[in-house]
Amino acid sequence: MLIMENTYKSAGVDIDAGENMVKQIIPLIKSTHNKNVLTDIGLFGGFYDANFGIPNPVLVASTDGVGTKLKIAFLTNKHNTVGACLVNHCVNDILCCGAKPLFFLDYFATGKLVPSVAVDVISGFVNACKENNCALIGGETAEMPSIYNENEYDISGTIVGVASKENILNGTKIEPNNILIGLESSGLHTNGYSLVRHILFPKYDVSQYIAELGTTIGEALLTVHKSYLNEVYPLIDNKLLTGISHITGGGIIGNTSRIVPKNLSIDVEWDSWNMPPVFDFIKREGNVNDIEMRRTFNLGIGMILIANEKNVSKVLEQTKIHHPKIIGKIIK
Numbered sequence: 001m002l003i004m005e006n007t008y009k010s011a012g013v014d015i016d017a018g019e020n021m022v023k024q025i026i027p028l029i030k031s032t033h034n035k036n037v038l039t040d041i042g043l044f045g046g047f048y049d050a051n052f053g054i055p056n057p058v059l060v061a062s063t064d065g066v067g068t069k070l071k072i073a074f075l076t077n078k079h080n081t082v083g084a085c086l087v088n089h090c091v092n093d094i095l096c097c098g099a100k101p102l103f104f105l106d107y108f109a110t111g112k113l114v115p116s117v118a119v120d121v122i123s124g125f126v127n128a129c130k131e132n133n134c135a136l137i138g139g140e141t142a143e144m145p146s147i148y149n150e151n152e153y154d155i156s157g158t159i160v161g162v163a164s165k166e167n168i169l170n171g172t173k174i175e176p177n178n179i180l181i182g183l184e185s186s187g188l189h190t191n192g193y194s195l196v197r198h199i200l201f202p203k204y205d206v207s208q209y210i211a212e213l214g215t216t217i218g219e220a221l222l223t224v225h226k227s228y229l230n231e232v233y234p235l236i237d238n239k240l241l242t243g244i245s246h247i248t249g250g251g252i253i254g255n256t257s258r259i260v261p262k263n264l265s266i267d268v269e270w271d272s273w274n275m276p277p278v279f280d281f282i283k284r285e286g287n288v289n290d291i292e293m294r295r296t297f298n299l300g301i302g303m304i305l306i307a308n309e310k311n312v313s314k315v316l317e318q319t320k321i322h323h324p325k326i327i328g329k330i331i332k
Contacts, residue, residue, distance in 0.1 A: 012112065055164055092302075176330055189248065195288075241311075267331045272328070
């Protein structure tokens, strides 16, 4: 009787495919490295020189995922944007603390490794790391056939940045009559996709062109989560802000409340900006009320800068590429 010999590949894990993928991504990853990166690819950890060049440095770290936005990537078979969404999301999170990014670590897990898909995802990490002057110094690729479906994957990432102790933003500097300045989002960013899929995909195909969006549903939903680092960090450096809020899950009030002292409140003028068409489309198609829209989505405001009234004109000028709007103020 012939007895079949078991291998790792027969169990669903292809070591050769993994090695092939690594060979393809090494040049991409190296393109993000700078003089502070002291290791090559392949060691058990990444080394980063801690000579940060700023006074009283404080490390700031954050970790996140992309969530069910990945389902849109699976449906469209477009995988080169979600990695950038993840990096930019993490960059914005530590920016709210007054930090600029140093390095990023990624995690890519899939049911069956398809090297071309993995390379596309990692190219998204690479592109965003380069745009944010952030080194990609390590990561993990895991093939787990019993955990994920063959054509699906999950990604997460950890970012480490640095802030000068004097520039840390944690809400303690926020005062009554500080002004809220909203920076334009590029779309949904990385939040609300479970509700969007629940509303749209019983009715529409992901490749369907929608005139009011000016593109297909898939393209509109895969728009890359915007980074605000290059325009906002100089404002932190010049001490022109009292607080920053990254508008993710929980919306404008939910996220901004995280940094506002308990004796103060947020007064938002909801009609002070025009909601982008993608949110009008979702609201109408799903019959979603205003309260739920405000709790779930950014509604076109991806980041809120809080500043003393005397600094508002400088903030507006520095961030004009993001079409800033005065959207409210801090009140007692």
